[in-house]
Amino acid sequence: MIADDDRCPCGGGTYGACCGPIHTGAAARTAEALMRSRYSAFALGLAEHLRRTWARSTRPGAIDLDDGTTWRRLQIVDTARGGQDDAAGVVEFRAAFRTAAGAGVLHERSRFAREDGRWVYVDGELLDG
Template identity: 60%
Template sequence: MEEPTTAEDLMRSRFRAFKDADAAWLLHTWHPSTRPASLDLTDNPTWRGLQIVDTVAGGVDDDEGIVEFRATYREPGGGVGVQHERSRFVREDGRWFYVDGDVRD
């Protein structure tokens, strides 16, 4: 994938990576300070849609940003769910990274 130029672009690319079970891209875009050693997506739900709720900074001239989103998914058993998260991003050496997020109800 092409390197995203904004925090929102990175959020959208990470959603696609979760949809495609692309652990390599998720790890590549995760900040080293919070990145897990590995990522197992075998029990990954079927991600359906992404709604951006809010963004704070995270533009092409920023070094930090916040993206709040709601992502809908279907669980393996057939249930439907929503992950609502406010995620933090940083840009270092021209590259955006996901740092962490606060899951909302």
């Protein structure tokens, strides 16, 4: 488990001041904050957080996290809208990972929307490198 004063997996500060509150139910203030919390949820194996923050219209029936993947680093490439007063937003990111097969990078342009007043992940477009 991770302590509040440990470094947050997303790189945004300490866990207790960054993704921790969102993981325990606080609303993300921006689409980027939600995206960071979802990255950290992948890194920490928090499938329920991923499910809870996925749009109802695109949410899969089950979320199967790969225990063999170690998430190493998150880089935010770009954001479009997704602020406190927006209804939708886009966050482009690169997430470095390692598996038994070696190192890799997931590069995605993710769409977010507000659902019942809270940010949710809608879907994403995978990009090269």
